[in-house]
Amino acid sequence: xxLTLQPNVLECRTFDIMPLVLAVHPCNIYCMxxxxxxxxxxxxxxxxxxxKYDFFASMNGKTMxxxxxxxxxxxxxxxxxxxxxxxxxEEQPNKLQQQFLGEDGLPxxxxxxxxxxxxxxxEAVFALSGLESGSINLWTPRHEEGSCHHVFRQHTGPVSAxxxxxxxxGFISGSWDHSVLQWDLDNGAVVRTYAGHGSQISxxxxxxxxMPTATMDFSSPTxxxxxxxxxxxxxxxxxxxxWDRRDPTQLPRKLxxxxxxxxxxxxxxxxxxxxxxxCGRRNGTVDEWDFAEGRFIQSIRMPANSGPVxxxxxxxxxxxxxxxxxxxxxxxxxTELDSKSSLRPFQIVAxxxxxxxxxxxxxxxxxxxxxxxxxxxxxxxxxxxxLFYDIQPxx
Numbered sequence: 001x002x003l004t005l006q007p008n009v010l011e012c013r014t015f016d017i018m019p020l021v022l023a024v025h026p027c028n029i030y031c032m033x034x035x036x037x038x039x040x041x042x043x044x045x046x047x048x049x050x051x052k053y054d055f056f057a058s059m060n061g062k063t064m065x066x067x068x069x070x071x072x073x074x075x076x077x078x079x080x081x082x083x084x085x086x087x088x089x090e091e092q093p094n095k096l097q098q099q100f101l102g103e104d105g106l107p108x109x110x111x112x113x114x115x116x117x118x119x120x121x122x123e124a125v126f127a128l129s130g131l132e133s134g135s136i137n138l139w140t141p142r143h144e145e146g147s148c149h150h151v152f153r154q155h156t157g158p159v160s161a162x163x164x165x166x167x168x169x170g171f172i173s174g175s176w177d178h179s180v181l182q183w184d185l186d187n188g189a190v191v192r193t194y195a196g197h198g199s200q201i202s203x204x205x206x207x208x209x210x211m212p213t214a215t216m217d218f219s220s221p222t223x224x225x226x227x228x229x230x231x232x233x234x235x236x237x238x239x240x241x242x243w244d245r246r247d248p249t250q251l252p253r254k255l256x257x258x259x260x261x262x263x264x265x266x267x268x269x270x271x272x273x274x275x276x277x278x279c280g281r282r283n284g285t286v287d288e289w290d291f292a293e294g295r296f297i298q299s300i301r302m303p304a305n306s307g308p309v310x311x312x313x314x315x316x317x318x319x320x321x322x323x324x325x326x327x328x329x330x331x332x333x334x335t336e337l338d339s340k341s342s343l344r345p346f347q348i349v350a351x352x353x354x355x356x357x358x359x360x361x362x363x364x365x366x367x368x369x370x371x372x373x374x375x376x377x378x379x380x381x382x383x384x385x386x387l388f389y390d391i392q393p394x395x
Contacts, residue, residue: 044118090137092135116159166226173204202236202267206227218364238281240289269314329348355380368391
């Protein structure tokens with residue numbers, strides 16, 4: 001089945017984004033990943049477990065939340081996420097120390113690590129998870145679920161960001177040790193080190209090459225919406241680095257926080273056409289930058305007391321931007337910001353309230369959205385919620 005944008009996404013006026021499913025978690029959710037077709041959704045949390053959910057069984061499911069679980073949720077959230085399986089995110093012993101030996105000479109149990117970052121292959125052939133020690137585990141989600149087949153070791157601190165390259169032949173990882181590394185999945189080697197950050201890495205993303213079109217089939221191997229050669233990395237101190245991967249010697253272009261903007265950034269994203277960059281800040285604003293000129297355009301200001309913007313995500317129509325603040329998630333129309341009307345150019349997306357958002361995922365067809373709440377071991381409260389939403393374009 002071809003994966004194309006649902007009708008009217010590109011020309012609609014706004015979107016109706018409705019939460020339907022709550023996947024109940026006992027603790028902070030640090031990261032999530034989903035297959036391209038949204039069949040499987042993986043979440044990684046503070047307790048060291050990776051959970052695998054069946055997305056469509058949850059959305060179409062008959063399993064309802066209990067009255068206690070529904071407490072504090074909006075009325076539309078009635079269904080429970082269908083958990084098909086879960087497994088530990090374990091620190092694997094090094095070859096040199098085949099197993100961790102205790103004082104009595106017997107092997108210790110392997111140590112579990114919180115799941116700091118996740119990414120999975122578009123068809124769930126393999127997946128990667130970041131550990132506290134700086135290791136990255138490669139495991140299989142479909143066959144022999146959760147069994148680790150290889151460990152990538154070089155980082156010395158928790159691996160807070162993992163991003164597969166668009167061709168899925170390698171991946172980029174960012175860590176609390178301030179380094180960004182590029183790995184080759186064929187031989188497990190580090191191909192390149194991106195040095196330039198002075199703080200913990202918070203997000204990684206590739207530039208989109210073109211606006212999605214109504215007929216573009218995202219499941220076709222020839223469709224490549226990401227520009228392999230331009231990588232954006234952000235760190236907690238608010239710096240955005242733009243790397244041209246075609247030139248291994250080049251230094252990054254750095255976008256520093258403008259004056260009077262606190263130095264802080266947990267998330268940045270590209271506009272759908274790849275020409276603008278949005279970056280969430282601690283003082284409740286989102287910076288908009290022009291990529292080609294490296295110029296600061298404007299600051300999008302959330303209402304007072306809405307808290308830090310912990311995640312930003314653009315929609316494929318190049319007009320709308322999801323901004324996740326501590327109080328609510330808002331859908332902004334960035335094309336109407338300069339209009340003189342007194343109406344605010346945003347609407348509130350129901351569901352989350354009162355916690356940092358660690359992830360917002362929108363599937364390629366723009367039919368579904370998933371949000372997870374967690375502080376990723378930085379500071380801030382969490383609702384421990386993972387919500388599945390349905391997106392309807394409104395003309």
